[in-house]
Structures are given as structure tokens and as C-alpha cells.
Amino acid sequence: MDSNIEKKEYNITVYTENQIGLLNRIAIIFSRRKLNVESLNTSPSEVESIHRFNIVINETEDVVKKVARQLEKQVEVLKVYFNTNEDVIWQELALYKVPTDIIAEHVSVERLLREYGARAVVIRKDYTVFETTGHREETDALVEVLQQYGLIEFVRSARVAIIKDSDGFHAKLREFERLEPGEDVIENEYLNKGQKVFTM
Amino acid sequence: MDTLEINDKQTKESVATEELSGSQILLKGLIEEGVDTIFGYPGGAIMPIYDALYDFKKELNHILVRHEQGATHAAQGYARSSGRVGVVFATSGPGATNLITGIADAQIDSTPMVCITGQVFASLLGTDAFQETDVINITTPITKWNYQVTDASEIPEVLAKAFYIAKSGRPGPVLIDITKNAQIQKVEVEAYQKCEHIRSYRPYPIVRQNYIEKAAALINSAKKPFVLFGQGILLGNAEKEFQAFVEKAGIPSAWTILGAGAIATDHPLNVGMLGMHGNYGPNVLTNECDVLIAIGMRFDDRVTGRLDKYARQAKVIHLDIDPAEIDKNVKAEVPVWGDCKETLPLLTALVEEKSHDEWLAKFRDFTQKEIDQVIDAECNPTSGELTMGEVINQLNILTKGDAIIVTDVGQHQMVACRYAKFNHTRSNITSGGLGTMGFALPAAIGAKFGAPDKTVVAVIGDGGFQMTIQELGTIMQSGIDVKIMILNNQFLGMVRQWQELFNDKRYSFVDITSPDFVAVAKGYYIEGQKVSERENLVGALETMLNHKGSYLLEVMVTKENNVFPMVPQGCSVSEIRLK
Helix, strand or coil: CCCCCCEEEEEEEEEEEEEHHHHHHHHHHHHHHHCCCEEEEEEECCCCEEEEEEEEEEEHHHHHHHHHHHHHHCCEEEEEEEEHHEEEEEEEEEEEEHHHHHHHHHHHHHHHHHHCCEEEEEECEEEEEEEEEEHHHHHHHHHHHCCCCCEEEEEEEEEEECCCCCCCCHHHHHHHCCCCCHHHHHHHCCCCCCCCCCCC | CCHHHCCHHHHHHHHHCCCHHHHHHHHHHHCCCCEEEEEECCCCHHHHHHHHHHHCCCCCCEECCCCCHHHHHHHHHHHHCCCCCCEEECCCHHHCCHHHHHHHHHHHCCCCCCEEEEEECHHCCCCCCCCCCCHHHHHHCCCCCEEECCHHHHHHHHHHHHHHHHHHHCCEEEEEEEHHHHHHCEEEECCCCCCCCCCCCCCCCCCCCCHHHHHHHHHHHCCCEEEECHHHHHHHHHHHHHHHHHHHCCCCCEECCCHCCCCCCCCCEEECCCCCCCCCHHHHHHHHCEEEEEECCCCHHHEEEHHHHHCCCCEEEEECCHHHHCCCCCCCEEEEEECCHHHHHHHHCCCCCCCCCCHHHHHHHHHHHHHCCCCCCHHHHCCCCCHHHHHHHHHHHHHCCCEEEEEECCHHHHHHHHHHHCCCCEEEECCCHHHHHHHCCHHHHHHHHHHHCCCEEEEEHHHCCCCCHHHHHHHHHHCCCCCEEEECCECCHHHHHHHHHHCCCCCCCCCCCCHHHHHHHHHHHCCEEEEEHHHHHHHHHHHHHHHHCEEEEEEEEECCCCCCCCCCCCCHHHCCCCC
């Protein structure tokens, strides 16, 4: 029952139609329950015309399950999955703008950048923009370092996450398009996947 | 002339495509959806639709309300009494924002409704144009679905989707906002097609036999099974299936206020009402049953009381069409998704024929206690001022339980729901989830339009009546026959009751004065009378019921009477108080 008390990061993947106003409909499901969205990304998915939201929240499994069902209830939402960080491959992208002259003076910076897997996107006389992708701790760590060298601007993207054991959405969508969908479109309702029984 | 073409049926059928305005397309679509009644109020941004409506007077009966909120409640009453989709027209800006309370009410009480609002020209969106308001974003949290149309060609598909979404699965309100240019724009359209499938929307979860089997096994092993039923049975038209189930399994059954009437009040297995002001037995015995079978109900906090002390001993079977309701408030041992029209017969087939006589007798014992300590004094007093309970009791005798009772919100609502007799389904119409004062008068108007052969009695408090009193004008103009019964205790009674019980009688702003209601009604050419003496009550009720046309009866009742039993907020259902 720990999962009902312990808060952790959950990655919620929402497959939706591409519809104006849906972002708001999804966002208010969180805000109504006073849940803080740590990160939200919308993008195309592996299926043409189907959108994919990646939402990260720090909550208990119980809360996440309820939110997932409320999300899935929305007319234009096709499917919702929620996964812990262990269940997904995820990345965030960060950009850092630093003064070029200072960077040029400090050789150690270059080494640092290599260490953090960064690359220069733009190098101008007045500033240079570096980019890294990785987990939150990694992109954060570089901020701290660059702060000493006159970091001008920093921005980090929302998280994008791929579900490790997902087969993608193509087959599911074909099911949805049928008038009478098959059993597998509702497998998320089985919450204890191992035993295929309800444990809530 | 286009308008001539539209009115000529033969022309309509002989051409596959024709050029029509967005407004005409909309109205023809409504007719295709089987709509014949619309509750609405015109205004600038919806004028093209009203102009087109002028040519559809025969097919579409438009009821002009006195405030847009009244249109929503009337549409709700219509939907609840008829089982059809209620339709509302309103203009942009204030017209649209006046719909909010009714839409929210329909959302929480799962009432199928389609609201059409006019909107400023698409070119003016976002410019703070006259009477522009962002109705889509305002209504997003309180609609099942909403959509803004900016091009006439979108209308047929959007309208078909709206009706499909509003009435399928767990029903709810849908709003379509149509910009003025789209109402005017002429486009060629093909024959209207109803919507039957949306790939991202699965209104009916797949029924899984293994869970039906688990549920049946649990029911068959139960010594003290207890059924809680809600509006899901009405919404699924599953009254017969429900009755067959409880009769075969012999299970005592109690209702949420929206479930009232799913089975007749006098049915031997109907053990009464659940919740804060429900009956004694069903509340106490919730914490004694071994298997709790919830059917089409959502464990609202007014039903469960304190959750961590709610039915902890029981194994819960939850039948619901909305997967999001499973485990939302009460954890289910066995969830049974699906339309109960489909799942109940499957369950009935597997349950053993039983009669739990001893267990049922326990409910009867509690009923007797409640009669002795509460009901008798409330419903059959012989001295003192009139009570709300005796008014409802006398009404039952005269209507024989065949009337549609529409209630507002507060003490009178609880009393009416507790004591009114319902022989038929869809005869208790009330604002359950949202608790909207002002609901009853317009809802009663809609209920009568939805069920014209029924006697419709609106039971309203003196407070709530003043919230939508202007709808007397709608009654006057439409000539609809609604019996209005005001139970006047000269207080905002329910709040006063709480202030008495929990705030040391600090009566903070609950002392409400009223106009001469009979005189107000007279101003609207509605007859009426006021009664305050016991010996005049039955005669006054008879006069009201026998009167041809609408009638207002104001009954003066005890000022400081409390509704009991009561589960105080924060208490367990078994801590229900009889006084």
C-alpha cells in the first residue's frame, strides 16, 4: 500500500485527437484538483494526426490513477498511460547562453561542456548557445557550473518520454476506429497487470 | 426563395444537396435529431438562428424563458421527464454566461442537454467585441464536450456529434458556440447523418463476463447483501432489469435521491433513501451489510458521510457505465463496467433465487423506529402549525403517487424526496449534485413539456422560489400547466437548521422575507391561494390539482422545524441522528 502514500514522479502519456481547446480541457483536470504539473509537452505521435501529451506530476499512485481515468474520460482523448520513471526512457533539452569572450578565456569550460555532453548550437562574437539533453539533474548541474561564467539565459524544455514496453499506438488506433473495439483497448483498466486483477 | 424550398418537403427530399444558411442547417439538423422543443432567449449574436426559426415554428416549439438560466433548467426538466435531449438557445456574452449554473447542474447530474450559443463574428473573436465572452473556455470544466463553429459547413457534423455525445454513455451537457458569420454563411450540404461512432470516445465500456461471474459469486455467498441504486438505472432505462435482479436475489435496496422512482416507493424490497437526510435503516445497515452492491450511483459525500468509516466491513460490487467512477470514492472489490441495462440481466441470470427475510426484517425494525420517532410527528401531526411532511403526505394521497414531483433545494427538497410516493420512473426531478436553488420552477415547466400527460407539481421553498420567480412569465406566455406549491417557513430553512444545530442558533442572514406570492402569481394571471390552517390543507391541495391550468399554492409551515434523521457532516452513516 506504499504506492498510495508515497509520492513520486509519474509520466502520464495521453494520446489525443488534434483539437483546439483540448490542452485547456486536459490542464484543468490537474488544476481543479490542485495538482502541480511539473512538465507538460505536446507533440505529434508515431501515428499521423494523433497528438501525444507527456505530462509529469509528482503524486501518489492513487491520485495518478484517478487523474488518468478523468483524462481518458474526455471525448477527444484516445488513451492514457501512466508510468514511473523506471518504466520510461526520458529526456529534457536545455539551452544555455553564455558570453563568448568569457568562454574563450576559460579552457576549462570546454572540458566541462564535453563532460556534460553539451554542444554549441550558435557561436557569435558576443555570445554562445550550448545545448544539452538529459535528465533533470544533468541539465541542472551544468547551470550551476555556467553560472560562474556569466550565464545570460537558461531554458529547459518539457520532458519527453518513451514507454519502455509500449508497442506504439498504430494497432490500438485501428481498434478504436472499429465500431466495437476489442478487449485490448481497455487493458489500462487492469491495474495489476501481472495478475490481471484489480488491486485498488 | 430558399425559405419556400425548405418548407416544401418534396423539394427537400428530391435534391441531394442544397444551399442553406448555417442557421437553416442547424434547425434542420435539430429536426433530424428528433428535437421538437427548444428553451431559449434571443439576442444579437444569435439573431440569424432566430430569424430562421421563424420559418420552423410548426416543427420546433420554442419556449421563450425569462432568463437563460431558466432555459437550462427547463431543458433539464424536459430531459429528466422524457429521457430525451434538452435543447437550449442563448445569445453570446451574458446570454451564454447565464447558462453556466444550469450546465454545471446538468454535468453533475448527468443530464443530456445540447446548448447552442451565438457568438460574435469570427473576425471579431478576441477583440473584446460587444457581448463577446469566451464561452468555450468558461464551459470547458462543466461540459462533457464543447465546440466553437466558425464555418457553416462544420455544423451538420458538429451537431450530430453533440447529440451523440450528450445522450450516449453517461449523459451530459454539450455546448456548441456558433459565430454569427457561420450562422449567416450559405453552403451546400448533403443529407444529415447522425453520428454513431467517434474513435476517441467509448461511451459503453466492454462488459466482461468474468467480473459478472465474480459479482454473482459474491452475491450468492452473501448473508446480508445490500443494494444502493442511483440514477444510472433511469438513464439506462433499466428499471425492469433492476427490479428483476433485486426480486430474484431478494436484496433490500436503497436509493440516492436521483435514483428515486427506479423502483416503486412501496415495493417490499425498497427500503428507502440513503444519505444525510435519508432513512434510518439504510444508513445504519450500510455499516452492517456484508456485500454492498452499488448500481449506477457515484458514492457522493452526501450519501457516504465520513468515508473512512463507510462500509469498511463490506465487500463492494460497483456497477457503473463510467470507469472514472470506479474506485473514485469507495474502493470496489468487483467492478462491473457497462450499461446496467446490459449488465443487470447477465448478473440476474447467475444469482440464486433467495429471500433474506431476517436481514430484511432488520430494515423494517429500523423503519418502525423512524416512524415512531420522526415520521409520525412529521407526516401526521394533529396539532400545532402545518409541517412540510404532512403537506407531502396529503399530496401523495391525492396524486396516488402518479405525479411528477419537481423539487428545489433545501429542507422542502429533503422532505419531499423522503415522503413523496413514486409509482413511476422519471417522476422525481431535483437538483441533486449541484444543489441549485431556483431549479424547480423552470425545471417543472420543462418536465411538463417532456411529459404533457402527467401532473407536474413543483415543490419549492420560499427562498428558492425567489431565485427564478420570473419564470412565472414563461408559464403565463406558454400556457403550460404546472402546479406550484410553495412550502413557506419564512427562513432559508436548511441553513437555519445547521445554524441551530452547529452554530449555537446564530441565525446569520437566513431570515428571508417574501412578497405576497399569491398576488405575484395573480400579476402573471396565475391563480392561487395561501393556506396556513390544517383544516384547509386538503381542500386547497384538491383545488390546486383540479384547477385547469397552472396554480400556485402557498402553504405556511412551521418556521423552525428540522429535517431528521440527519448524518451530521464529518460523521459516519451509522452515527445518524433521529433528533
